[in-house]
Amino acid sequence: MTELVPALPVAVDLEAFTSLGFWTGVGILAGIYTIFALGLQVNVGFTGIFNFGQAGFMAIGAYSMAILVTDADLSFWLALPIAILITMLFALLIGLPALRLRTDYLAIATIAAAEALRLFALNARDLTGGAQGLFGFDDSWDGVSDSILNGLESLGWSNPETLFPLFLVVWGVAILLMFALTFLQKSPWGRVLRAVREDEDAARALGKNAFAYKLQSLAIAAALGAIAGFFLALNLRFIIPDEFLPIFTFLGYAVLILGGLASYFGVAAGAIVFWTLFEGLRFLELPFDEVQIRALQFIVLGLVLILLMAFRPQGMFGNRQEMVLGD
């Protein structure tokens, strides 16, 4: 065994591995996934509803924002809250029929709704640009980004990373949202959410309108999805339907499981570990080509999840006792 190790040409390309530009990119992705999966945490971890359509909410948020800016000539800053409201309204529209379904049926209904939306975006070319996508919605953001870059330079960082302002803003928003959600969760409102997660009928028998709370939970998740969508659009500078494939939601669940259920800060930890592992693999100098490395990323991710389930099923920040007591 020991003889095999030096024979394997495994080494870490240290220079690229320590590149700030690379880690800025990974950090932005981790931040976007954090915000995205915070929504899943509200639903799955605290309300017990299995929302598999989160990528769809992200799509509505991003498209609404871009369409309002490019077609309706609305200010970018005004388009953001309006897009969040549109996304929340859409969540209510989907939730009114779908939240009456039980867990697995709700999962099917939400994933179908998200896919229907993506296919609509692909085909409604006049509105969404179809597969060509939308761009030119981020001029206002560029102005902000430039002034942050100038600020960084005046602080003594010559030639700062161009994406660093986005990194700062994504994580600033993510941290703010984590604190806000943790605050809400500790309120009597959050207690009713957990009661609905534990036993909807018990909550109703004690005078709580469980359905209304599930609707609110879904609407909040949708708003978080929309915010993640804004940052995704700013990161890529264009919006195409392929950004909103169901895999985005599934990876969001991987982040959730890694971090642990019923913990908002666990979501951030999960997203950071996920993206570090996922992208960091590229810097192992392995005797594989690009396509094989891409496959390897998923193999390693799968292995990590299997090992986690075996040795720490509650995730990094989950509560072991809560997990054992849950059915």
Place this chain on the structure above:
Amino acid sequence: MTDAPSQPVAADERRPARESNGRPIFAAEGVVKRFGGIRAVDGATMSVREGSITALIGPNGAGKTTFFNVITGFYRPDGGRATFQSKPVLWRPPYAIARLGMVRTFQITKALSRMTVLDNMMLAAPDQPGERLANVVFRPASSRRREREVREQAIELLEIFNLTPLADDYAGTLSGGQRKLLELSRALMARPQLLLLDEPMAGINPTLGRRLLDHMQRLRADEGVTFLFIEHDMEVVMNHADRVVVMAEGRVIADGEPHEVRKDQAVIDAYLGGTA
């Protein structure tokens, strides 16, 4: 979105003690619930006197639990009427019925497992403005004030039911008997005028069962709570209930004082497996 306007309830509000005064607090008339071709509840008519401890008994499959589910809004009725304090209750959603003051427990206890015992209790309290999202953000003071009251009440009740040492444990770690006590005390946190208990004595040891019955007597005397409870075993009922309603095959076949019901031929037939 979730709360009907309601008056705040003073923490130390105590209703005057009173015995059964004969006025019905709850009345059902011709309640029907069908499942496919089966009429699980087949025109049940009964009433519960205010301040009474009324038992609802009957052989297996008599429709007792189904009747409970219909009058508490968990099943949609196929016919009939029911009123609580002269307000119609059928067709209202369960949470609205609970808020009227008609609170139920379940045959299989529903402890909220991954919440502490204290959280289970505090959840049940009515009139918490902090249960509305907008109030959490814009009226945090009133939410905190109510939270302090509710915590005091919860601790008081836990003391009465000997659950204080378990207050910070997850409800899922409790034994079956402790869960029954938690469910009863949690239902009391909701400040019911009528408490509907589905087999409160099932699955717990006789000592605890007696304690539960003592609690019911005291709550009726101290707080004026009216009880309607389902019980399977007729003998348990005879010594503790002051009214007994007997169901068989979806209908109410007798309604009266225990000693009257005991001698009722229809009841004897139903329990001995005759054609009721």
